[in-house]
Amino acid sequence: MGILWEGSFGVFLLMTVFLGGGAAWLSGRAIALTWRPVAQIVLYMILLTAAVRFLYFSLFQETLLSLYYYLVNLAILLAIAVLGFRVTRARQMVTQYRWLYERAGFLGWKKRPGVTDAV
DSSP, X not given: XXXXXXXXXXXXXXXIIIIIHHHHHHHHHHHHHTTOOTTHHHHHHHHHHHHHHHXXXXXXXXXXXXXXXHHHHHHHHHHHHHHHHHHHHHHHXXXXXXXXXXXXXXXXXXXOTTOOOOO
């Protein structure tokens, strides 16, 4: 048993990181693409984490109602979803508003030089 996983590390990688993390990334990306607020990620990840914990229980006979491991999985899936949201939103801003913004790293954007705030 580890701090982050209940059973084996391989099961943790498969279920939380690859399957759950892939779904979390796509959820964050979908929320960004539809211009929804980042706060919606929390609700979706609560539901996704419940589904991942059910898969742990049904496929690998791990504890279904473990608050500690639920919160660990939730934190990991939230981080992945927010990362997917932020990467997608940064790409949206510099693609759709290229006359206003330019890339500022992998996760951000900034105003182009010479652009002023108009009233």
